[in-house]
Amino acid sequence: MRRPLRQRLAHGRRIAAVLLSSQYAYMLEYRAEIVLWALSGVLPFIMLGLWSAVDAGGGLGMGPLQLARYFLAAFVVRQFTIVWVMYTFEEDNLNGRLSPYLLQPLPLVWRYVAAHLSEQVTRLPFVALLVGLFFLLYPAAFWWPSLSSLLLGMLATLAAFALRFLMQFTLTMVCFWSEKASALERLLYLPYLYLSGLVAPLALYPEGVRNVAFWTPFPYMIDVPARILAGETVPVGQSFAAMAAWAALFLPINLLLWRRGLRHYSAMGA
Amino acid sequence: MGRYLTTLRVFWIASLTAELEYQANFLIELVATAGNLLGSIFVLSLFYGRGQSLGGWSWEGALVVLGVYTLLEGVTSTLLQPNLSTIVAHVRTGSLDFVLLKPIDSQFWLSARTFSPWGLPGIALGAALIGYAAWKAGASPAPLTLLAAALMLIASLLILYSLWFVLAASSIWFVKIWNATEVLRSVLVAGRFPVSAFPAGLRAFFTFVVPVAFLTTVPAEAILGRATGPWLLAGGTVAAGSLVVSRWFWRFALGFYTSASS
Numbered sequence: 001m002r003r004p005l006r007q008r009l010a011h012g013r014r015i016a017a018v019l020l021s022s023q024y025a026y027m028l029e030y031r032a033e034i035v036l037w038a039l040s041g042v043l044p045f046i047m048l049g050l051w052s053a054v055d056a057g058g059g060l061g062m063g064p065l066q067l068a069r070y071f072l073a074a075f076v077v078r079q080f081t082i083v084w085v086m087y088t089f090e091e092d093n094l095n096g097r098l099s100p101y102l103l104q105p106l107p108l109v110w111r112y113v114a115a116h117l118s119e120q121v122t123r124l125p126f127v128a129l130l131v132g133l134f135f136l137l138y139p140a141a142f143w144w145p146s147l148s149s150l151l152l153g154m155l156a157t158l159a160a161f162a163l164r165f166l167m168q169f170t171l172t173m174v175c176f177w178s179e180k181a182s183a184l185e186r187l188l189y190l191p192y193l194y195l196s197g198l199v200a201p202l203a204l205y206p207e208g209v210r211n212v213a214f215w216t217p218f219p220y221m222i223d224v225p226a227r228i229l230a231g232e233t234v235p236v237g238q239s240f241a242a243m244a245a246w247a248a249l250f251l252p253i254n255l256l257l258w259r260r261g262l263r264h265y266s267a268m269g270a
Numbered sequence: 271m272g273r274y275l276t277t278l279r280v281f282w283i284a285s286l287t288a289e290l291e292y293q294a295n296f297l298i299e300l301v302a303t304a305g306n307l308l309g310s311i312f313v314l315s316l317f318y319g320r321g322q323s324l325g326g327w328s329w330e331g332a333l334v335v336l337g338v339y340t341l342l343e344g345v346t347s348t349l350l351q352p353n354l355s356t357i358v359a360h361v362r363t364g365s366l367d368f369v370l371l372k373p374i375d376s377q378f379w380l381s382a383r384t385f386s387p388w389g390l391p392g393i394a395l396g397a398a399l400i401g402y403a404a405w406k407a408g409a410s411p412a413p414l415t416l417l418a419a420a421l422m423l424i425a426s427l428l429i430l431y432s433l434w435f436v437l438a439a440s441s442i443w444f445v446k447i448w449n450a451t452e453v454l455r456s457v458l459v460a461g462r463f464p465v466s467a468f469p470a471g472l473r474a475f476f477t478f479v480v481p482v483a484f485l486t487t488v489p490a491e492a493i494l495g496r497a498t499g500p501w502l503l504a505g506g507t508v509a510a511g512s513l514v515v516s517r518w519f520w521r522f523a524l525g526f527y528t529s530a531s532s
Contacts, residue, residue, distance in 0.1 A: 036449035040456040049472045050463060054322050183295050186302040194309035200316055209312075 019110060023118035034122050037082070038130070044075040045134075047199050062203065066230070068141035070201050072134055073153075073226035078198060079127045080120050081161040081221060085112045086172045086185045093175050098265075109169065116165065145229050152236060153229035159243050160221040164192075166247055167217065170254040176261030191216065197223030217246040277374060282385040285352075289387055299388040303344070307395055310336055310462055325466030330407035332464060334490040337399035338423070339462045342430055342485060344392025346455075350431060352386040354438035354451070361441050364529050377520050381435065404493050415495040418502060422492040425509035426485045430458075432512035433480075435520070442523040454480075461486040484508050 003011075027034065048071035052064055062070075089112070092098045101108055135142045145153060171188055174181040193199070195218035202210050202223045213219050224239045289295075314336065318329050327335070357380055360366040370376050409415065437450050457480050460468070465476050465483040476482040488505045491497050 032444075033449050036453055040449070040452040042453075042456055043459060046457075046460045046472075049460075049468045050317070050324070053325070053467055053469050054317055060320075180292055180295060183298045187298060187305070190302060190305045190309060193306075194312060199313050204316060206316075206319065 015106065016110075016114070019114040020118055023111075023114045024121060027115070027118045027122040031122055034119060035126050038079060038123050038126050041075060041078050041082070043198055044071040044078065047071060051200065051204075060204065062201065065141050066232075067201075068138060069143055069230040070226055070232075072131065072141070073229040074198060074222050076127060076131065076229065077153075077157050077160065077222050077225045079123055080157050081164055081225075083116065083161070083164045083168045085116065085165060086168050086175070086182050088112065088115070089169075089172045090175050090182050094179065102262075102265075112169075113165070116161075120161075143231065145231055149228055149231055153225055156220075156225035156228050156236075156239070159240065160225055163217060163243050163247055163250075164221055166250050166254060170250050170257065173254070173257035173261045176257075176264050192218050192221065195219060196221045197226065201227070214242075217243070220246075274374070274378065278382055281383055285384040286387060295388060296391075300391045303340075303391045303395055307336075307340055307399070310340075314463075325464045325468070327464045327466070328407060330403045331490065331494060333403035334400055334407065334493055335464050335486050336462055337396050337403060338426070338486040338489050338493075339396070340392055340399060341396030341423075342426065342458075342461070344389040344394075344396055345427060346389065346430070346434075347392065348386055348389030349382070350434045351451075352384045353381050354434050356380070356383070357438045358441040358445060361527070362445050366527065367529055370524070370527075376524075377435075377517065381431070400493060407494055409494045412495070415492070415497075418492040418495075418497045419489065422489040422497065422502065422505050425505045426489050428509040429481055429484055429512050432516040435516045439516075439520050439523045442527050458482060458485065464490070481508055481512075 048068060051060070051067050051071075054060065055062070055064055055067060060067075089098075092101065098108075101111065168185065168188065171184055172181070174184060195213045195216055197219055202213060202219055205213065220239055220243050224234055227234050228236070311333070314324075314329075314332055317324055318332070323329075324332055357366075360369060360380075369379055372379060433454060434451060437454055440450070460472075460476055461482045465473055465487040468476060473483075477484075484505050488497070488501055491501065
């Protein structure tokens with residue numbers, strides 16, 4: 001007995017609205033913590049300091065303004081692609097909160113997606129404040145991306161978030177078999193840190209490393225969206241196709257592991 | 271003093287036994303630490319590969335700085351993080367009461383209660399890198415150099431400890447301060463590079479506001495045998511000062527502790 005499509009859509013919209021607004025209210029309670037998390041993303045600014053001091057000698061192939069804009073955009077992209085589902089899931093699993101969640105007639109993953117999205121909205125004003133401060137300290141670097149690159153950059157950031165969420169959620173499934181699965185996230189974070197473009201624009205990498213990097217999913221998570229926002233030319237179609245291909249690879253693995261994991265799940269303490 | 275040493279041994283054997291339940295973690299930590307080190311060396315090579323240098327430091331000198339940083343990271347995950355991260359939970363649940371009632375110094379108990387072996391790969395790799403890079407840089411193991419290096423490393427450990435402890439102790443007022451140590455950790459990443467590689471404004475920030483310079487650059491100078499009297503004196507003074515401040519801050523903070531639910 002399937003209800004008509006329109007009814008199902010309306011139902012889904014209502015659930016989404018309730019989930020998002022309740023999670024947003026919850027995240028607002030923790031806004032002080034979220035501000036501190038946002039502050040702990042200062043790595044791009046530290047790297048900007050190093051690269052601009054090196055650039056004083058010239059010969060980087062990237063001007064100081066271009067560097068400043070890239071790293072500011074990388075900071076913003078990083079702020080809206082942070083994923084922590086593994087830690088929450090592990091905690092929910094160990095504390096036994098997972099069982100009541102699983103009883104609800106809603107796939108569990110949407111609860112975590114809603115939590116991440118609401119956390120990003122909570123972050124938004126603070127990130128805007130930091131960007132304003134950056135321009136105040138470094139007015140020469142001020143720029144505003146054109147409407148098309150702004151929209152495209154936001155879309156690429158959202159896609160990067162979705163891909164990173166999918167990858168981490170796939171790894172999260174190990175929680176069904178192990179109590180300390182979050183240690184694995186450290187291993188996933190390593191290639192992300194060094195290949196995504198957080199420490200340097202990929203344009204400054206040696207050509208061999210760069211070519212290999214673009215065969216991994218990581219540069220699409222920071223470097224590509226950041227360059228779009230900074231107004232540089234990026235092979236847009238190719239990048240989105242690569243992200244879609246990686247998502248198509250991880251989604252079936254994720255679903256398979258989720259089914260297997262649920263069958264294995266026996267609640268903590270059982 | 272003897273009582274403290276005995277207690278320390280009991281504490282660490284107990285926590286080691288507990289942690290060794292998760293042996294697979296050791297392998298993961300080893301791979302993660304080695305991978306992180308390789309990544310950092312790669313980032314350094316991005317700077318040096320194009321014939322530039324970081325603030326006038328040679329490649330080997332920069333590797334010594336990175337080695338000191340790796341060593342400090344190892345100490346952080348062996349001692350600082352596992353111990354000091356529990357202060358906030360003690361404050362929230364009120365179990366700090368029991369800590370305060372024990373016939374042993376509360377700052378000692380909170381700072382040394384557990385020992386996590388997962389940072390040991392970092393300590394070993396950091397020490398190995400320091401030794402290799404210092405040898406490559408042609409540093410002579412003269413007794414005076416070794417003495418200065420040891421002193422500056424101890425000073426840097428004391429400064430790092432005090433920074434962490436003061437932040438963690440602020441949870442007496444702000445229960446949600448725990449993330450502040452994440453902010454500290456992310457700022458300390460700057461210590462992977464010689465402080466002279468930064469533009470003037472940041473250099474001042476990393477010397478006077480968050481003393482990153484004294485954590486890695488000054489010890490590296492001492493290891494390379496380039497330590498000068500004023501810097502050694504400054505390192506020692508900052509270390510002693512921050513230890514005294516952390517001690518005083520804990521006494522001060524305890525004055526505001528009212529236990530949970532009151």
